Each structure stands twice: as C-alpha cells, then as structure tokens.
Amino acid sequence: MTYAKYLRFFLLVVLLTTVGSGIFTACKISYSFTGASISPDVKTFTVYYIPNRARLVNPNLSQQLTEALQDKLLRQTSLDQLEESGDLEFEGQITNYDTRPMNIKEGDLAAQTRLTVTVKVKYTNNKNHDDDWEKSFSAYEDFDSNQILSDVEDSLMEEILEKLTEDIFNASIANW
Template sequence: MLKRFLILTGIILLAGGIMHSCKVSYSFTGANISPDVKTFSVYYFPNRSRLVNPNLSQNFTEALREKLQRQTSLNELEENGDLIFEGQITGYEVRPMAIQKEDQAALNRLTITVSLKYTNNKDPEQNLEQTFSAYEDFDSNSSLSAVEDGLVPEIIKKLNEDIFNATIANW
C-alpha cells in the first residue's frame, strides 16, 4: 500500500514539474508576440495612388497605430521599434460591379490597396513584405463623394485587421 502511494505521489510530482515547465501563452486580442519584443514603430504611409483622398494617409497611419496600442502591450516609438510597420497606399479606385441591363452598374466598389513592409528586429524570420487590399460596395446612384466618409473608415478597419493578423497574430 505504501509502495503504491509513493509511486502515485512520484507520478503526480513529475507531472506537476512537467506542467510547470511548459509555458502556454493566451491572448484575448489574438496577439502572438515574443516576450523579447517591447516596442513598435509605425511610419507614415504616403498615398501614391492615382486617385488621391487627402486624408487617407493620415487616417490609415493613425488607425494602425491605435490598433497596435489597443491590442498589444507594446510601447510605441517614433522610429526604430522592435517591430516596424512602413509602406505606402498604392491604390484607391472605384470600379463598377454587378452590371445590369443596358450595361449600367447596380453597384460600385471602392478598393484601397496598401503595400506593407513589416520588420521584426528581434526575429528577422518574421519579416514580411505584402500587399493588402480591402473594399466596400456602394449603390451606383450615389457619388463617391457622398459615401466616401462612411466607406473609407470601414475599409481602413479591414486593412488593419488583415495587417494585424498577418504580422502580430501570425495567421
């Protein structure tokens, strides 16, 4: 009986030691960041598209900064952070969608494209250069200027979610 007790106690202690040495990291934001990473920098994303929205660069850059501040515990540096986000807006265009009778579009699509260079100074294998696009459709009876203020923030939100997932969340 004592022998069984000692064996069972040994197994429990061994399992406890193994479990204690394993580190499982959970995050409710989806962030998967190495403990070595403490800071990030987001450089201004200039608008290099043919059609220019004068506020797009500023709004996109600020939204990306805010997302990183809200969903990570990293500190922001103006430059040379452990993680660096830089790039440019390469596309801002409207195209007709859902063509109806008499070759008239029922919907138009506003698409924004961003070219991103992501640098992880703590783990260069995580570095990424990728293009991201997102869009919103709107009724063809509405002009772009009438719907732009409502569509652009939604598209920026989608782009930032995709960028966050591809870089910080490692999806």
C-alpha cells in the same frame, strides 16, 4: 486517506506546479484573446507614416491608415509605441485607390460601384528577422451607383480601414 498521504499529495502538486512552470517559461510565447502571439522580448512597435502613392488620392487616407494601424496595435497588444526603431516596424505606401462599376444591370448601367484601397506594407521584426515580410493588402466596399463617392466615402473608409488593419495585424502579430 491519512494525514501523511494528504501531505505527500500536496507536496507532489506543489512540486509539479513549480517545476512545470519553470520548464514552460523557458520557451514562452505570449498569447492573448485577440489572437496575438508575441515573443516576450518584443516590447515596442513603430508605425511609420504611410504615404499615398495612388493615382487617385484621398487627402486624409494616409493619416487615417497610419493612425488606424497604430490604434489596432495599441488596443490588441501590450506593446508600447515608439516614434522610430521599435522592435516591430511597419512602413509602406498606399498604391491604389480606385472606383470601379460592379453589378451591371439592364441598359449597361452599374447598379453598384466598388471602392478599393491597396496598401503595400513592409514588416520588420527587429528581434527575429526570419519573420520579416513585404506584402500588399487590398480591401473594398461597394456602394449604390446612384450615390456620389464623396457622400459615402467616410463610412466606406471606416469599413475598408478596419479590414486592412485586421489583415495587416493578422499577417504580422497573429502570424496568420
């Protein structure tokens, strides 16, 4: 190729890159490796305290769930947290905290017990109310029935909170 052809090729690449980036920024949606797809005009979020309205109450669960959801959003998005009136708002309540026998073995005894937590969440996208929803999410963990709940509760809650926050994140931020 001659110098003139190289120059034309270079100018064509620069032109296409410049024009192409201008076209695509007009309808930009931000994606990240965490699966989040957030509109560029969304900058903040608020997670309101999630009270425990279940019959059986774990006294720490409300605070743990609220903080776990806040931490998840801070870790996996570039959004700033506000105490109230964020672009994205999460509120809700814990509606169920229950244990139930599972895997019945001989003698009608349970081999395992299942701890289930259900939370009802209201998600409000103040930049696009078409994305608003209200849903219930449940997560559970099984443990050996020979164990006392209070002995294994902390480790079970870590797993359950991880599942719940992942499901809430996927339903809101990742739009799954």
